[in-house]
Amino acid sequence: MMGRRALEIERDALTDLLPRIDDAFVSACRLMLGCKGRIVVSGMGKSGHIGGKLAATLASTGTPAFYVHPGEASHGDLGMITRQDVVLAISYSGETGEIVTILPLIKRLGVPLISMTGKPKSTLAQASDVHLDVSVAQEACPLNLAPTSSTTATLAMGDALAVALLEARGFTPEDFAMSHPGGSLGRRLLLKIADVMHGGAELPKVGPDALLTEALLEMTRKGLGVTAIVGPDDKVLGVYTDGDLRRTLDKGLDVRTAKIREVMTAGGKSVRAGQLAAEAVQLMEKHKITVLLVLDDAGKLEGIVHMQDLLRAGVV
Numbered sequence: 001m002m003g004r005r006a007l008e009i010e011r012d013a014l015t016d017l018l019p020r021i022d023d024a025f026v027s028a029c030r031l032m033l034g035c036k037g038r039i040v041v042s043g044m045g046k047s048g049h050i051g052g053k054l055a056a057t058l059a060s061t062g063t064p065a066f067y068v069h070p071g072e073a074s075h076g077d078l079g080m081i082t083r084q085d086v087v088l089a090i091s092y093s094g095e096t097g098e099i100v101t102i103l104p105l106i107k108r109l110g111v112p113l114i115s116m117t118g119k120p121k122s123t124l125a126q127a128s129d130v131h132l133d134v135s136v137a138q139e140a141c142p143l144n145l146a147p148t149s150s151t152t153a154t155l156a157m158g159d160a161l162a163v164a165l166l167e168a169r170g171f172t173p174e175d176f177a178m179s180h181p182g183g184s185l186g187r188r189l190l191l192k193i194a195d196v197m198h199g200g201a202e203l204p205k206v207g208p209d210a211l212l213t214e215a216l217l218e219m220t221r222k223g224l225g226v227t228a229i230v231g232p233d234d235k236v237l238g239v240y241t242d243g244d245l246r247r248t249l250d251k252g253l254d255v256r257t258a259k260i261r262e263v264m265t266a267g268g269k270s271v272r273a274g275q276l277a278a279e280a281v282q283l284m285e286k287h288k289i290t291v292l293l294v295l296d297d298a299g300k301l302e303g304i305v306h307m308q309d310l311l312r313a314g315v316v
Contacts, residue, residue, distance in 0.1 A: 006140035006148065013136040013149040014156050020133050021160060028114045028130045029164050032063060035112075037084030039065035042073065044098050046147040047090040047154065054088070054158035061166040070098035078105055086112045092134070092150050094122020103127050116154055132157055193280055194273035196313050197294045197303035198224060205230050205301060208237055208261040212248070215240055215260045224306055226291045229264045234300040236293055237261070239268030270295045273302055277313065280305055 032039055039058055043051035051067050058065035068077050070089075081087065087106055091099050094117035103124070106113055115128040118135035125131040134157050140148035204222035206215045208229050219227045219242070229238040240260060248255065248263045270293040271280050280292055284307055294303035 002142065009138060009140040010149045010152045013153045016137065017134070017153055017156060017160075020157075024130055024132055025160070025164075028132060028161060029168065031086050031112045031114060031130060032088075032161065032165055033168055035063075035084070035086040037064075037082050037086070039063055039088055040068055040081050040085050040111075041065060041088045041090070042068045042070045042099065042102075043090035044070050044096045046151050047092060047096070050151055050154050050158065051088075051090045053155065054090075054162070057159065057162045058165070061162050062169045063162065063165050070096070070102060073098075073102050078102060081106070081109060081111060083109055083111060086114065088114045088116070089124060089128070090116045090154060091122075091124050092118040092147065092154070094119040094124040096124070099124055116157060118150055191277040191313055192273065193271055193275050193277050193294060193305055194303075196277055196309040197273065197305040198222075198309070199294075199303035203301065203303060204228065205234075206260055207231070208259070208264075210260050212253075212255050212258045212260055212263060216245070216255075224291065224304055226304060226306075227260075228268070228293055228301050228304065229260055230301050236268065236270070236295060236299060236301050238264035238266045239291075239293060240264045241291060268293050271305070272296070277305075277310055281307075281310055284310075 039055070041051040041055040041058075042048075048067075048069065055065040055067040066080075068080055089099050094115070100123050103113075107127070113128045114130045114132065115124045116132045116134050117125045118133070119125060120131060120133055120135075134150065134153045136149045136153050138144055139146060139150060202222060204218045204224055204227040206218050206227055206229060208231070215227050215229075219225060219240075225242040227240050228236055229240065230236055238261070240263065244263060244265060248258070253263065269283060269287055269289060271283065273294050273296070283292060284290060290307040292305050293301060294305055296302050
């Protein structure tokens with residue numbers, strides 16, 4: 001029951017934040033959007049943990065940001081802050097000693113200061129150019145002491161800032177992938193078909209007058225379960241797959257004498273090498289196939305991409 005109560009209290013704290021997406025919130029967004037340097041986030045204790053997460057979220061969504069520990073700031077790290085930056089200070093009480101200590105130095109630099117506190121009349125709130133109210137009616141902690149619903153509210157307000165800035169900047173999934181190249185999203189959005197396709201000596205292809213048996217040998221040698229049928233100029237005429245072989249056998253054709261042009265599928269689904277690998281997956285799923293031809297702008301064969309290649313690359 002206590003777990004349910006904690007969630008209900010934190011839910012109510014988030015609901016109470018909705019009216020506070022107001023003029024102050026807009027002003028904070030404008031300051032951050034107009035920042036020519038970076039957003040410097042600072043907070044102590046639990047607020048510091050929230051600040052570190054917020055800085056990371058901002059940085060990964062198009063707003064350069066980093067976290068500075070307020071205790072270290074008064075011992076040299078304040079030098080990380082330049083006049084081009086904007087400071088975002090987090091303190092629920094608004095009276096955290098380490099934060100209050102560096103306020104005069106921030107003011108002396110002339111750096112815009114945004115604060116998040118639960119006390120609009122606090123020292124930090126009053127010293128700020130913009131104050132965001134993250135006060136809560138009560139903590140989820142039954143003693144009303146441990147920061148719980150207050151840190152949740154602060155985290156949510158920070159996310160609201162990051163999302164608003166993301167939208168204002170026209171930040172795209174491709175932009176996100178650029179800052180997350182090691183993640184699954186980065187692989188899906190950055191990997192090109194050229195990075196995973198088979199080309200050159202690995203490319204199975206035969207001419208239209210080749211016997212079906214010759215085409216099957218080519219498929220076996222290259223191990224992709226498919227061969228392209230091309231003309232003298234390497235322009236694709238058709239494609240033949242393992243599935244086509246089953247259909248050929250069902251028709252009762254003599255595989256020893258049949259020519260590949262008699263049984264091939266004309267044309268075939270194709271993509272360009274410069275397309276995203278994710279587009280190949282989408283096309284394969286749409287047409288329920290596992291292989292695509294890769295053609296250049298003139299319709300000449302450049303490569304073949306197989307679903308297994310996309311699986312190995314982590315695109316699927």
